[in-house]
Amino acid sequence: MKKFRYRLQALLKVKEHIEKEKQKDHAVALQHVHNQQDRIEKLGDDKTATVERQRGAMTGSLSVAEMLVFGRYLLNLKKQQVAEEEILKAARKVETGKREKLLEATKERKIYDKHQEKQFEKYDKEVRLQETKENDETAGNSHRLKHRR
Numbered sequence: 001m002k003k004f005r006y007r008l009q010a011l012l013k014v015k016e017h018i019e020k021e022k023q024k025d026h027a028v029a030l031q032h033v034h035n036q037q038d039r040i041e042k043l044g045d046d047k048t049a050t051v052e053r054q055r056g057a058m059t060g061s062l063s064v065a066e067m068l069v070f071g072r073y074l075l076n077l078k079k080q081q082v083a084e085e086e087i088l089k090a091a092r093k094v095e096t097g098k099r100e101k102l103l104e105a106t107k108e109r110k111i112y113d114k115h116q117e118k119q120f121e122k123y124d125k126e127v128r129l130q131e132t133k134e135n136d137e138t139a140g141n142s143h144r145l146k147h148r149r
Contacts, residue, residue, distance in 0.1 A: 004123045006116045015109040022102040029095040036088040043081045050074055 006012065054070045 004120055006119055008112060008115065012109070012112040012116060015105070015112050019102070019105040019109045022098070022105040026095070026098040026102045029091070029098040033088065033091045033095050036084065036091050040081060040084045040088060043077055043084060047074060047077045047081070050077065 050070065050073055054067075054074075057066065057070075
C-alpha cells in the first residue's frame with residue numbers, strides 16, 4: 001500500500017507559519033510591556049531616591065530655592081510616571097490583542113493537526129485491514145496447498 005500523504009499538508013504548513021508569525025508579534029508586544037514596566041519602576045526608584053536626598057538635605061540648612069528644585073523635580077517625575085502608565089495601558093491593550101490573535105491562529109492550526117491525525121488513523125486502519133486480508137489469503141492458500149497433496 002502507498003505511503004500516507006496528508007492532502008492538506010500545504011495548508012497545515014501555512015497555518016503553522018501564521019502561528020509562528022503571531023508568536024513573534026506577541027513576543028514583541030510582551031517585550032514592549034515589560035520595557036514600559038521597567039521605565040515606570042525606574043521612575044519610582046528615582047522618586048524614592050529624590051525624597052531621600054531631600055530628607056537628607058533638610059537635616060542641614062535647605063534654602064527655599066533648593067526646596068523648589070526638589071518639588072519641581074518630584075512633580076516632573078510624577079507627570080512622567082502618569083504618562084508612562086498611560087503608555088503601559090496602551091501597550092497592554094496591544095499585547096492582549098496580539099495574544100488573542102495568537103490563540104486564534106493556534107486553534108486553527110490545531111484543527112488541521114487533529115484532521116491530519118484522524119486521516120492518518122483512517123489510513124492506518126485501512127493498512128492493517130489490507131494486511132489482515134493478505135495474511136488471511138496467504139494462510140488460506142497455504143492451507144489449500146497442504147491439503148491438495
